Amino acid sequence: MLSLKSWRDHTDELAEAGIVLPKHDVDAARAAGAAQPVWIHFGGGNLYRAFHAQIAQDLADKGLLTRGVVVAETFRPFTLDEVYGPYNYDILQVVMNADGTLAERVLAVTAGGVFANSQRPEDLARAKRYFESPELQLATFTITEKGYGLRDAAGELLRNVADELAAGPAHAASTMGIVASLLLARFNAGAAPVAMVSTDNFSQNGARFREAILTVANGWLEHGHVTQEFVDYVSDEARVSFPWSMIDRITPNPSPETEEALKWEGWEDLGLVATPSGAHFAGFANTEEAHYLVLEDSFPNGRPALEEGGVIMCDRTTAEKADTMKVTACLNPLHTCLAVYGCLLGYTRIWQEMEDADLVALIKHLGYDEDLPVVVDPKVIDPRAFIAELLEKRLPNKALPDAPQRIATDTSQKVAIRYGHTLAAYAADPALDPSKLTYIPLVIAGWLRYLTGVDDKGEAFTPSPDPLLDQLQVHVTGLRLGEATAEAVHAAAQPILSNKGIFMVDLYELGLGEKVEGMLLEQLAGPGAVRATIEHHI
Structure with missing residues (x-):
């Protein structure tokens, strides 16, 4: 039987079965990333698990990323607790080829996770420490388009957002509010530069992201919670950039069909996990072979060699x-x-x-x-x-x-x-x-x-x-x-x-x-x- 939870105890068997395994020092990268990552990813859903984690794994296998990626959630901790935790943050990527064959790979480059929300003060404090460090280079996001939304169809601030801005950074609850509070922590710790990279699937995502963060920052300024210098910091793309991107990889929810195929192969611990919203996760992430990530090369604090992971870097x-x-x-x-x-x-x-x-x-x-x-x-x-x-x-x-x-x-x-x-x-x-x-x-x-x-x-x-x-x-x-x-x-x-x-x-x-x-x-x-x-x- 094959097990993702204990894959490192059976590397010969997995390799013989055609499973592609990590080539980097998993323990060293995990420890380094958990201590202080250079790359944090917000929204640990199936797209991260099938695509971003592959990019990071490619870099790690080439010796170009020595610290694992930390996954952050802001809305609820379900995926961290019920999907990542049981597998020690490892993922089985399943590429579903058109001829019906499955190409499987263990992605072991995720160093850990944080629930960056006041519901878990210790996690939120750790997220702030990560952002306070000048060693952090980029934060990527797959939080869906609505994760950036602060206004209703009439263009008015949502009631909960207006209340949140009035209450100040200590009471940030929306994803944009929490992210802005982490940038505030970075500003207060020395204002090191950083790239905030939306890889969500909508046009001009970087501009929309920047607009949302500036809405929060200016709202706090109006209520006297922050200084103009903080607003200037997040407004300056030479210090806080919001690169634009195009991402494309069809990544369905893990399916019963894939679950059954993996069971037939001998995998014993990859059953589906239902979320409170009715979507599904699993220890595996199924996806297609074709994939594209076109990314504006705007990283004021440096970046990993993303092009070595297949990312098309451009203006x-x-x-x-x-x-x-x-x-x-x-x-x-x-x-x-x-x-x-x-x-x-x-x-x-x-x-x-x-x-x-x-x-x-x-x-x-x-x-x-x-x-x-x-x-x-x-x-x-x-x-x-x-x-x-x-x-x-x-x-x-x-x-x-x-x-x-x-x-x-x-x-x-x-x-x-x-x-x-x-x-x-x-x-x-x-x-x-x-x-x-x-x-x-x-x-x-x-x-x-x-x-x-x-x-x-x-x-x-x-x-x-x-x-x-x-x-x-x-x-x-x-x-x-x-x-x-x-x-x-x-x-x-x-x-x-x-x-x-x-x-x-x-x-x-x-x-x-x-x-x-x-x-x-x-x-x-x-x-x-x-x-x-x-x-x-x-």
Whole structure:
């Protein structure tokens, strides 16, 4: 039997089984990182476990990273206590190849974890000590887009955030508040430079991160909790940088299929662990072979040789172009299309949707016909080749158990970037007419149809979590399958489609509001109308 918890006692057996093992001094790196890391990562979810930890392991194996990475959580300690701790912070990375084979590797470069929250004062104090040290070079983040959110759809500070700013750094509770308090500790200890690196999957992530930290810092200044010098410190990117990045690796929640495959191989201690939110972790992290991290090279306190771990280092303009290419055109909009229509059509795996000729035609039209015309080539990745790889190799990968329900999570937070950005680009180009678009409006209509919580068979389903779900569903409550009228659809759709906080643009001003309404009305005609509408428009 194979065991991740005791892998170092069975290295010969694991190596014989084809498991790739660490080549560095695990104990030395772990001890050095726990004492004082050069790299801290916030958000120890599956993306870190499958991707960032691989980058760090590559560097450690080459002798280029001698201190392990410390993982920090700010919201709850569940993953540290229930996922990392039992395995001594080691991870089994499982790359799921398109031919069905599994490529497995033990990642043992995570030195430990801290729950940087006042609920655990000793952990929070340790996190502050890490930030006080000038030896810390970078903090990376995968906390999802909503982790940076401090304001509501109207642009007003959330009530809990306003209260937090009034109370001051000692009472920081939001992730942005806690991170700002750690930067305050660094400032008070000598103001050493540091790079704060968002690798979350949304456009201009570095700018959004910087804006959030400055909102907290200026809020504390207004309430007399910090000095102008601290605000100046976090404002100066020569001292506190917020590099922009593009990240791409499909990393589903650990799946029962992978769990069973590993059990069949002889692994005995890699069962799934359910989180309080219903997501799953395990001792393993399953992911795809393809991966990209394009990162602005802005590290005022130095950095590890990240390029040796496969990271594409570049300037900000290139990073923005790569991210815009992926997030607004060549991957994420196609993913969201498959997510909402997959839920409506009863699919539970993305690869299953890639065997549906209608859906494949839809995302091909979406990507090639409507997204690519406004994409600026970043040069470091070819956009057309990127879409081709996605359609031909990545999404059809049957070994990758990704679900449309996972991707549909937080869609209201994504549509502005995934569709609004492209719509704004069409509106800004005199040679292009956004009102002529077909497939972007069809996806948006599909999302509104999805919000009704009734699938194409007429059966109820539970939409994925979304911070605006209740608010949005209020608008579509009156839409009934087989009973909707144009007037009812307009009343339901207008508050959503005109909301620039959701889409970045007013779809009616672009001549698309009425088109989306018409497509939504088509999809409400009765059971089977979603499928019929897709077939009609492709």
